[in-house]
Amino acid sequence: MDGVAASPFDVARIRQDFPILSQPQARGRPLVFLDSGASAQKPRVVIDAMVRCMETAYANVHRGAYRLSELATDAYEAARGATARFLNAADPREIVFTKNSTEAMNLVAHSWGRGVLQPGQAVLISELEHHANIVPWQMLRDDRGNELRVCRVTDAGELDMDDLEAKLADGKVGLVAVAHMSNVLGTVTPVDRIVALAHAHGAKVLLDGSQAAVHRRVDVQAIGCDFYCFTGHKLYGPTGIGVLWARLEHLERMPPFLGGGDMISVVTFEKSEWAPPPAKFEAGTPAIVEAVGLHAAIDYVTAIGMGAIEAHERALVDHATARLAQVPGLTLLGAAQDRGGVFAFGLDAAHPHDLATLLDRAGIAVRAGRHCAEPLHARFGLENGTTRASFGLYTTKDEIDLLAQALTEAREFFK
Numbered sequence: 001m002d003g004v005a006a007s008p009f010d011v012a013r014i015r016q017d018f019p020i021l022s023q024p025q026a027r028g029r030p031l032v033f034l035d036s037g038a039s040a041q042k043p044r045v046v047i048d049a050m051v052r053c054m055e056t057a058y059a060n061v062h063r064g065a066y067r068l069s070e071l072a073t074d075a076y077e078a079a080r081g082a083t084a085r086f087l088n089a090a091d092p093r094e095i096v097f098t099k100n101s102t103e104a105m106n107l108v109a110h111s112w113g114r115g116v117l118q119p120g121q122a123v124l125i126s127e128l129e130h131h132a133n134i135v136p137w138q139m140l141r142d143d144r145g146n147e148l149r150v151c152r153v154t155d156a157g158e159l160d161m162d163d164l165e166a167k168l169a170d171g172k173v174g175l176v177a178v179a180h181m182s183n184v185l186g187t188v189t190p191v192d193r194i195v196a197l198a199h200a201h202g203a204k205v206l207l208d209g210s211q212a213a214v215h216r217r218v219d220v221q222a223i224g225c226d227f228y229c230f231t232g233h234k235l236y237g238p239t240g241i242g243v244l245w246a247r248l249e250h251l252e253r254m255p256p257f258l259g260g261g262d263m264i265s266v267v268t269f270e271k272s273e274w275a276p277p278p279a280k281f282e283a284g285t286p287a288i289v290e291a292v293g294l295h296a297a298i299d300y301v302t303a304i305g306m307g308a309i310e311a312h313e314r315a316l317v318d319h320a321t322a323r324l325a326q327v328p329g330l331t332l333l334g335a336a337q338d339r340g341g342v343f344a345f346g347l348d349a350a351h352p353h354d355l356a357t358l359l360d361r362a363g364i365a366v367r368a369g370r371h372c373a374e375p376l377h378a379r380f381g382l383e384n385g386t387t388r389a390s391f392g393l394y395t396t397k398d399e400i401d402l403l404a405q406a407l408t409e410a411r412e413f414f415k
C-alpha cells in the first residue's frame with residue numbers, strides 16, 4: 001500500500017479527517033496541537049470503527065460459541081494480522097497485544113529477562129531512553145543482579161557508537177534495549193548498525209519504536225532486531241493497546257508474564273500448561289475494541305503511505321529547524337543528522353512550564369517538563385526540563401510559523 005505515497009500529500013484534506021482539529025477552542029483560536037509525541041489525535045475512521053464494533057459486533061473473544069463472539073474474535077485477530085503486516089512480521093503469532101509500549105517492555109524484562117537472560121549477563125540501554133525503557137531493567141537488576149550498562153549520548157544528541165561498541169566488547173551483554181527514535185531529541189538511532197554490533201557480540205536487540213513507528217515505515221525483518229514495540233495511541237489509534245513484536249523462537253522460550261484466563265491450555269490445582277504464543281502472553285479479556293481501533297489506525301496510515309508521511313514530516317523538520325533557529329534566545333536540544341519531528345528547547349531563562357502556559361494562551365499545545373526522560377535532561381544539565389513541540393501527519397508549516405512567532409513574543413514578555 002506504500003504505492004499511495006506517490007500521490008500528493010494533502011495536509012489540508014488530512015486535517016478534515018480529525019474531528020478535534022475543527023472543534024471551537026476555549027479562546028476562540030484554532031487549535032495548534034504540537035503534542036502528538038505524547039499522544040496523537042484520532043481520525044474519524046478510528047472513532048467510527050470502535051463505535052461500529054460496540055454497536056454491531058461486540059462480545060468477548062476466543063470464548064463464545066455464538067456468532068457475535070465469532071465476529072468479535074475475527075475482528076480482534078484481523079487486527080493482529082494487520083499489525084503483523086504493518087511491521088512486516090514473518091507470522092501474526094509474533095504479535096502480542098499489550099496495554100501500551102510500557103507494558104510491552106515490562107513483559108520482555110519480566111519474562112525474557114527472568115526466564116532467558118542468564119545470571120551474569122548485562123542489559124545495555126542508552127542515555128536517551130524514555131523511563132519505560134529504563135525502569136524495567138533497573139527492576140530486573142535489583143531483583144536478579146543483571147548489570148545495567150548505559151551507552152553515552154553525544155552533545156549532538158546521537159548515540160555514541162564507539163561507547164556502544166566498547167560496552168559490548170566483553171561479550172557479557174545479553175540485550176541491547178534502545179529507542180528507535182528519541183521522544184526528546186528526535187534522534188533516529190542507527191538501528192542497522194546497532195543490530196549488527198549487538199548480534200556480533202552475542203546480544204539480542206529490543207527497539208522501543210513508540211515514536212519511530214508513527215513516522216517511518218518499520219520492517220522488523222529488514223532491521224533484524226529481536227523485539228520491537230510501539231503504542232497505539234501515538235499512532236492515531238486508541239489508548240489501552242500496545243504491541244510487542246518478538247521472533248516466534250523467543251516467544252516460545254519465554255515464560256508467561258501474567259497468569260489467568262486465555263493464556264493456558266490445561267489448568268489443574270496441581271499445575272497449569274501454557275497456551276502457545278501469542279495467547280500465552282495475553283491473559284484475561286484483551287482490549288477488543290481498542291484492537292479494532294488500532295486496526296483502523298493502521299489501515300489509515302497505510303492508505304496514506306508511511307513513505308508519504310515520512311516525506312511530509314521531513315519537510316516539517318527542515319522548516320522547524322530553520323524557523324526555530326530565528327527565535328532569539330532559543331536553544332534546541334540535540335542536532336542529530338537523522339531526526340524526526342520532535343523539538344525540545346529552552347528559551348533564555350523562561351521556565352518550561354511558564355512558557356507552555358503562555359503558548360497555551362495563543363492556542364498552541366506543547367508539553368513542558370522532562371518528558372519521562374529525566375536522565376537525558378540531567379545529561380544536558382537541564383534539571384528544569386524543556387519545552388517540547390512534536391508533530392503529527394496533520395501538522396502544517398503554518399503551525400510551526402505560529403509557534404516561532406509566539407515564542408518570539410513570549411521572549412519579549414519574559415524580558
Ligand SMILES: Cc1ncc(COP(=O)(O)O)c(C=O)c1O
Binds near residue numbers: 133182
Ligand atoms: C520513546 C518512548 N517510549 C515509551 C513511551 C511510553 O509509551 P506508553 O506510555 O504509551 O507506554 C513513550 C511515550 O511517551 C515514548 O515516547
